[in-house]
Amino acid sequence: MTYIITSLCLRDSGCVDVCPVECIIPGKPVEEWPWYYIDPDTCIDCGACIPECPFEAIFVEDEVPDAYDAKGDEKLSMPKGTAGFDEVYDGSDSRDEPVHLEGVRTLAAGETIDLTKDIQPNYDYFQEGPGYSALD
Numbered sequence: 001m002t003y004i005i006t007s008l009c010l011r012d013s014g015c016v017d018v019c020p021v022e023c024i025i026p027g028k029p030v031e032e033w034p035w036y037y038i039d040p041d042t043c044i045d046c047g048a049c050i051p052e053c054p055f056e057a058i059f060v061e062d063e064v065p066d067a068y069d070a071k072g073d074e075k076l077s078m079p080k081g082t083a084g085f086d087e088v089y090d091g092s093d094s095r096d097e098p099v100h101l102e103g104v105r106t107l108a109a110g111e112t113i114d115l116t117k118d119i120q121p122n123y124d125y126f127q128e129g130p131g132y133s134a135l136d
Helices: 014-018 115-127 131-135
Strands: 003-005 024-026 036-038 058-060 075-077 087-092 098-106
Touching (some): 003 036, 014 024, 036 115
Antiparallel strands (some): 003 058, 024 036, 075 098, 087 098
């Protein structure tokens, strides 16, 4: 079992702060990898990150919803330039550090989306993306 951070992630750092094995890292460059990512080889499946996410973006992999029903005003983030994701998000994380994301879309109440498509990018980040080199 592994945990997946989905496109509901707006880079709040609370999950990073509670991870006992430091397996959650911010994607870099942010324009290509806008979420935080969980290293499936390092994660110990403790689940400490789930309640810390104010965006409810983290799921057990087998429980990532294929029909997520939006409450309204949730935001999805995708790599900059993704079609239909033309909003900008400016906020702050749990450390009061600024967060700036381009490639965002606001969900309407009752809108249903498939979040299972967000599983593969988590694996891709550690196989094809900068992965740990982002920490160096």
